[in-house]
Amino acid sequence: MQDAQISFTPAQQGQQIALGEQMTFAVVLSEADTAAVNWERGGFTVGQALSYDYVPDHLGLDTLRVFARAGDVARNYYWVITVGPGSTTLPPPVTGISAEAGPEAGEVLVSWARVTPTTYPIDEYVVAVSFDGPISAANWDAATELGRVPYRAGAVRPQDVYGAADGMIPGAAVWFAVRAVDTLDQLSPIVGNGYTVVTTGWWLSGTVLDDTDAELPGIVVSLVDPVRSTNTDLNGRFRIGPLRSIDRVVLRTTSSSENGFGWYDYTSAELDSVSGRDLVVRLIKRHELDDACNGYSQQFLTFLREMSITEYVATDPQSSVLHVWDDFPLRVHIPDVVVGEVDFGAAMRFAMAYWDSVMGESYFVETTDPAQAQLQCRFDESISGVYGRVSLLQPGGGTLGSVPLEKLQVFILSTIGTEKFARTVSLHELGHTLGLYNHVACGGGEYLMFEGLAGDTLDRLDPINPNERQAVQCLRRLPTGTDMRRYAIAN
Ligand SMILES: [Zn+2]
Known part of the structure; x- marks a missing residue:
């Protein structure tokens, strides 16, 4: 065989x-x-x-x-x-890839739509990043693999977060590709990328002062979204961060509400990485109102709002916006008018010096140039029925307290017969120019800004009531344009 x-x-x-x-x-x-x-x-x-x-x-x-x-x-x-690789057996491409800011500054959250296996079971996803442009199958090898995410059928939108440890660079443009990997180690095709710019970090910072310029330690400064909180240090300083460059935050203070000692708390407008640096957060002290004053629910803030005409009126969203001078001293032009025994210019200069002296800082300075004046004095009989009046010269058409200040007229009636009363009226009218636009409605007590001005005002121990001085000092320190609704009576 x-x-x-x-x-x-x-x-x-x-x-x-x-x-x-x-x-x-x-x-x-x-x-x-x-x-x-x-x-x-x-x-x-x-x-x-x-x-x-x-x-x-x-x-x-x-x-x-x-x-x-x-x-x-x-x-x-x-x-x-x-x-x-067999073209017909590859895992289906990963779609819906999204790259967005992660929970912390410098982090990126990458997520994508779950892949439904076709030929072979899916083991995991592989995520890669590029800083140079979109990732395709052709340049896949040049991309940096960030890691693998196990496939889970229950995970409808798988995701992962990448940060500094993964090579994320704050401020950098980044492209992400995600590919499904099957049990044969086949990678799905690439049909799209997730793109974002890595967030940078910023610190919300500032100082909490009150309306007497005291630096306030131990004030709680907090944010709601993201939830953050800190206490001011001995110099009133605070710092919160790092926040993400995309974050827009609202700051709130929490302080003592004790009458006479505590402060009215403040809620800021939306702050970003530019407007949220080196803030001056100005709290208003809960000054005690005069014992003899039975108005304003014994709240200094209510007194301040009514005097500056910033109480909120629902029909006028601008009603609570404060309009005051930001820069002092105010330039005052004083014409030479002497009627009988009364030197009206001298009376006005007395009133200016009196305010400066009582307040301990300079509020008024005389100018000889009417064009430079912010306060233009007028001593004549052009307005009847009043001893004095402050009115807007510029801008025209507005009412005091409801528009930004440019130039005011300070009218004093020239038939006032005594220099003492001319001084008293001048003192009162200058109070109006400092933001006390209204008259005091306390029902008691001794106030300069009563409508029926007392002839013996200058004989008092305090011709300018402490509450009036506190209000003027506060209004000088609040920026014009402040929405007074940012301050709360209740903590
Ligand atoms: Zn008045």
Whole structure:
């Protein structure tokens, strides 16, 4: 009997195949009908028939071995098979990739839509970043892999956060690609990127002062979103951060509400990384109102609002906006008018010096140039029925307290018969120019700003009531344009 011959097909030992395809390898016999055959992959027997249908199960190199024996003849053979990606079996592309600011400054939150497996199960997602432009399949190798996120069927929108430790650079433009990885290590195609700019950090900072310029220690300064809180230091300083460059925050103070000792708390407008630096947060002290005053619910803030005409009226959103001078001293032009015994210019200069002296800082300075004057004095009989009146010269058309101040007229009736009363009226009218636009409605007590001005006002111990002085000092320190609704009676 002639010896059997054994050969193998395909004869070429290097083979290429794509995932999803299959290839048949066979033992070819001559002079024999049967043979004992053993096919092996990865050390395991995978078949014992004369032919074997090879189906790749991973990317890269694979080895298929076969042993065949027919009669006395035994042979073995092997093929090295390069497995490439099969276009039809790739995981579906990851869509809906979003990159946005993470919870902390310098962090990026990347999220994407869950992939539904098609051919093979999905193992995980791989996330990569580029600082140079969008990531495609072509430049995938140049992108930096950030990490892998395990696939969970229940995770509808998988996500991860990347920060400084992952190489995120504050202020840098970043592109993210996410690819699904199947159990064969195949990567899904890339159809889109997530793009953002990494947030930078900023610190909200400032000083809490009150209306007497005292630096306030131990005041709680807090934010709601994000929730942050700190206490001012011994110099009233505070610092909160780092916040994200995209954050717009509202600051609130919490201080003592004790009457006479505490402060009216403040809520800021929306602050950003520019407007939120080196703030001066001005609290209004809860000055005690005069014992004899039975108005204003014993609240200095209510007194201040009524005097400066900043009580909020629902029909007028601008009603609570404060209009006062920001820069002092005010330039005053004083004409020379002497009527009988009364030197009206001298009376006005007395009143200016009196305010400056009582307040301990300069409020008024005389100018000889009417064009430079912010307060233009007028001593004549052009207005009847009053001893004095302050009115707007510029801007025209507005009413005192409801428009920004440019130029005021200070009228004193020139038929006032005594210099003492001319001084008293001048003192009162200058009070109006300092933001006490209204008249005091205390029902008691001794106030300069009563409508029915007392002739003996200058004989009093305090011709200008402490509450009036406190209000003027406060109004000088509040920036014009302040919305007085930012201050609260209740803590
Ligand atoms: Zn008046």
